[in-house]
Amino acid sequence: MSLQNQNDSEELTLLVDLHYQLLFRYAYRLSGDRADAEDLTQQTYLIAQKKLSQLRDVSFARSWLCTILRNLFLKNVTQKITPLSLSQSFDLVSAEAVDPELTSEELQCALNDLPEDFRIPLLMFYFEERSYKEISIELSIPIGTVMSRLARAKLSLQERFSSLSEEKVTIHS
Amino acid sequence: MKFSEPSPESDFPLSEHSDKGLSSADAGFDSQIKNVLFDVEIPEGLKDSVLASLSQNNAAALANDYAIDLPRRQFLKKPGLITCLSVCLMFSMVLTYFWAAQEPVIALSEFSPELNLDSRLLSDFDNNFSEQFPVHGGWRFKGRLVFTNKSYGISVNHSSPHDAVVRFFTLPTGRAKLIYGALVQVPAGRVEPLPLHAYFDPGNVAYTQLKKGNYATVKWVEDGRVYICIVFGGARELEAVGRALQSASA
Numbered sequence: 222m223s224l225q226n227q228n229d230s231e232e233l234t235l236l237v238d239l240h241y242q243l244l245f246r247y248a249y250r251l252s253g254d255r256a257d258a259e260d261l262t263q264q265t266y267l268i269a270q271k272k273l274s275q276l277r278d279v280s281f282a283r284s285w286l287c288t289i290l291r292n293l294f295l296k297n298v299t300q301k302i303t304p305l306s307l308s309q310s311f312d313l314v315s316a317e318a319v320d321p322e323l324t325s326e327e328l329q330c331a332l333n334d335l336p337e338d339f340r341i342p343l344l345m346f347y348f349e350e351r352s353y354k355e356i357s358i359e360l361s362i363p364i365g366t367v368m369s370r371l372a373r374a375k376l377s378l379q380e381r382f383s384s385l386s387e388e389k390v391t392i393h394s
Numbered sequence: 395m396k397f398s399e400p401s402p403e404s405d406f407p408l409s410e411h412s413d414k415g416l417s418s419a420d421a422g423f424d425s426q427i428k429n430v431l432f433d434v435e436i437p438e439g440l441k442d443s444v445l446a447s448l449s450q451n452n453a454a455a456l457a458n459d460y461a462i463d464l465p466r467r468q469f470l471k472k473p474g475l476i477t478c479l480s481v482c483l484m485f486s487m488v489l490t491y492f493w494a495a496q497e498p499v500i501a502l503s504e505f506s507p508e509l510n511l512d513s514r515l516l517s518d519f520d521n522n523f524s525e526q527f528p529v530h531g532g533w534r535f536k537g538r539l540v541f542t543n544k545s546y547g548i549s550v551n552h553s554s555p556h557d558a559v560v561r562f563f564t565l566p567t568g569r570a571k572l573i574y575g576a577l578v579q580v581p582a583g584r585v586e587p588l589p590l591h592a593y594f595d596p597g598n599v600a601y602t603q604l605k606k607g608n609y610a611t612v613k614w615v616e617d618g619r620v621y622i623c624i625v626f627g628g629a630r631e632l633e634a635v636g637r638a639l640q641s642a643s644a
Contacts, residue, residue: 233448241441246434259437266444267451323426325433347431379423 229273237266240286247287247348251294251340253333261297265290287349288359291341298337323382331381339374342367499586500557504550505622507602507609511576513562516546522555523581528616531594533577537642539563539635541577548578557584565638573631578622585620589613594623596636601628 244265248258268289269276276285332340342360345351353371357364510516519525525545527533541563547556558580565573582588591598591614602609610625610632625632 230448230452234445237441237444237448241444242436245436245440246432249434250431255437259440259443262440263444263447266448270448270451323430325430328427328430344431347428375424375427378427382423 232273233270236269236282236286240283243283243348244286244290247344248290248294250329250332250344251291253329261290261293264293284349291345331378335374335377339370342370343374346371500550500584502585502587502589502613502620505558505578505580507604507611507624509548511560511624513542513546516548519545519547519559520554520556525559525579526619528594528621530616532639532642535642538638539565565635567634573634574626575635576624578624580620582615582618582620588615589620592616594639596632599632
């Protein structure tokens with residue numbers, strides 16, 4: 222094994238040590254499935270192994286890995302995402318999601334119910350710690366749209382788990 | 395309950411990753427979401443399996459690199475093939491050399507009295523082809539023709555090697571006068587077009603009048619050579635040369 226390979230291997234091991242838990246959590250919140258999340262985490266690191274030379278600064282490793290993972294997830298999503306039209310509304314409260322207690326599973330149920338257009342910016346905000354501007358650039362959408370989608374996503378979650386969660390909530394896009 | 399578009403100013407700062415604009419209740423909920431979002435149980439052995447797959451992938455990549463490298467090594471272990479390829483390469487280089495060294499074809503009209511046929515200004519012939527006298531017409535017997543001992547090289551395009559070789563001759567006449575002439579010869583492959591005649595024929599003559607004098611020129615092709623006989627003078631001088639050659643061959 223060459224010195225370069227050895228260095229890369231050590232750097233990768235460090236990246237795994239530091240970020241594998243975050244990546245798995247992010248993957249789980251994106252996919253809603255633990256097996257898929259494991260696969261996504263594995264694939265993310267395999268891609269990172271191939272493209273390690275692109276990572277010039279280790280301090281950007283978190284966002285770099287998260288970006289790889291998100292792109293992988295979006296690539297693997299088989300069902301076509303229907304973009305929300307201005308007149309479309311969606312039901313935030315499913316029949317089994319009435320429990321106001323905010324548990325991890327319930328949150329995942331709520332996230333699963335969120336359309337991709339809302340879920341992705343929300344998770345980018347929390348997991349990748351991206352600013353609105355960065356999310357806007359990454360997703361190629363106007364910054365105002367990022368803000369409104371984040372606000373609606375948060376609000377819908379809040380509504381779901383608030384005392385008013387039993388009330389039917391619809392969101393206009 | 396329906397929600398309208400939130401005010402960006404109230405909810406979101408443009409560039410900061412914070413929710414400064416949120417109310418304390420909202421901020422509390424935000425914090426709660428954040429905590430719960432990260433509350434995901436990590437599967438046992440995930441880290442080990444990731445590291446194992448990375449290690450496996452690395453080994454596979456190295457093996458792949460070796461597999462790519464292997465045909466090259468096998469190729470280098472075949473001396474016969476390398477020798478064969480080397481010979482082919484040498485052969486093509488030799489062909490290229492000869493192709494590049496091929497002499498350019500010179501127009502027959504270039505060999506005329508206008509050439510600078512002054513032995514003092516010409517260099518010795520470089521012998522890049524063999525000089526030979528014409529077989530027909532008594533040139534080899536010379537007769538009364540007196541040829542110079544040296545032959546000189548002519549370069550039409552002032553390039554080396556010489557394009558033609560010239561040998562000067564004199565013919566003494568009865569009136570104590572000399573007729574001067576030159577016999578130029580060029581390999582037939584370097585000249586285009588070739589003369590129509592295959593022997594020295596004084597009837598097939600071209601006369602030229604230049605400032606330096608008059609000239610009679612006879613051209614013919616014989617035995618792979620193009621010969622140009624230039625006689626300094628006119629028809630009379632050429633006739634005298636013709637007669638001298640005829641008597642020599644007889």
